[in-house]
Amino acid sequence: MMQPLVAFFVELITRWVSLIGGPFNDPIMLWILIPTYMSWFITEFFQEKRGTSWGNVVSNSVVPIFVGWDWMRTVYTRLSEGSLQLDWQAGTKAGIAAFVFFYGVQIFISGVKLKKRAQFIGRMRVVTYVILMLTPVYYGTVPFDFLSFISMIIFFPLFYVVFELIDRIVPDSNLMHEDELEAESKKTVKNPLPIQQKPLQPRPQPQLLPQRYAHPFPAQHYNQFYQVRR
Numbered sequence: 001m002m003q004p005l006v007a008f009f010v011e012l013i014t015r016w017v018s019l020i021g022g023p024f025n026d027p028i029m030l031w032i033l034i035p036t037y038m039s040w041f042i043t044e045f046f047q048e049k050r051g052t053s054w055g056n057v058v059s060n061s062v063v064p065i066f067v068g069w070d071w072m073r074t075v076y077t078r079l080s081e082g083s084l085q086l087d088w089q090a091g092t093k094a095g096i097a098a099f100v101f102f103y104g105v106q107i108f109i110s111g112v113k114l115k116k117r118a119q120f121i122g123r124m125r126v127v128t129y130v131i132l133m134l135t136p137v138y139y140g141t142v143p144f145d146f147l148s149f150i151s152m153i154i155f156f157p158l159f160y161v162v163f164e165l166i167d168r169i170v171p172d173s174n175l176m177h178e179d180e181l182e183a184e185s186k187k188t189v190k191n192p193l194p195i196q197q198k199p200l201q202p203r204p205q206p207q208l209l210p211q212r213y214a215h216p217f218p219a220q221h222y223n224q225f226y227q228v229r230r
Contacts, residue, residue, distance in 0.1 A: 015142070016151040022136030029135050032067060036131050039063060043124040049167045057111035057122035061104045067131055068101025071138060089140065096138045103130065129159055 023029035039060075047056055075093050078084035084093075107127070110118035120126065133152045136142040 011147060012151045012154060015147050016155045018142055019133050019136050019148065019151065022139075022141045023132070026139060026141060029139055029141075032070070033132065033135060036063060036067070036128055040124050040128040044163065044167065045170060048124060049170075049172065052119045052123045054111055054114060054118075056124070057118045058108060060122050060124050060127050061108035061111060063124075063127055064100045064104030064107065064131060066104075068097050068099070068104060071097030072101060092144055093138055096134050096144075100131065100134060125160065125163055129156060 023033045043056065043060070047053075052060075072094065075084065075090060075097060079086060079090060084090050103121075104127075107118060107122040111122055137144040137148060142148060
């Protein structure tokens with residue numbers, strides 16, 4: 001019972017390694033992945049060590065949009081020239097290209113709308129993983145089958161956690177320190193410390209004197225009038 005599971009797991013690891021190392025066996029794929037690797041390295045260690053801002057999310061969406069658009073253009077050109085037949089292979093290439101393109105569009109829309117999921121799916125680490133896994137499949141060096149699909153999903157947490165640990169081990173760059181100091185200084189200027197005010201003393205209330213009502217008849221007149229009448 002254990003031997004088939006172990007053999008299947010070994011096949012998954014082998015397929016995942018072939019997906020990662022596939023671009024290094026074909027220089028054509030490196031033309032796509034070298035800019036992606038460079039953007040990932042710069043963004044990972046200089047901007048996104050502690051998370052992804054909304055500005056980074058919108059900026060990162062350009063990478064899959066550009067890659068997906070270029071792949072769709074390549075499929076269309078090859079179909080027009082006749083170097084690619086309209087079959088399962090062409091459909092797979094077109095589907096992968098469309099998926100990457102609309103993946104970038106979804107990142108852009110979610111980032112503009114400030115959706116919380118955009119800070120995960122739009123992180124450059126995730127974007128790089130998606131492009132890195134699908135590039136060998138698009139160029140046909142690795143078959144797109146159930147084994148490839150499962151290996152992409154299963155080993156994604158491992159890929160994510162490993163580089164998360166590397167981020168925590170690698171010391172912060174001077175650029176990040178300067179950005180944090182500048183942000184703190186702007187925050188301090190924008191929200192200065194409140195000035196301590198003296199407690200307000202209650203205002204003294206005016207003392208109201210009892211009202212005196214003038215009698216229509218003075219006392220002596222009233223007595224005289226009363227005696228006369230009586």
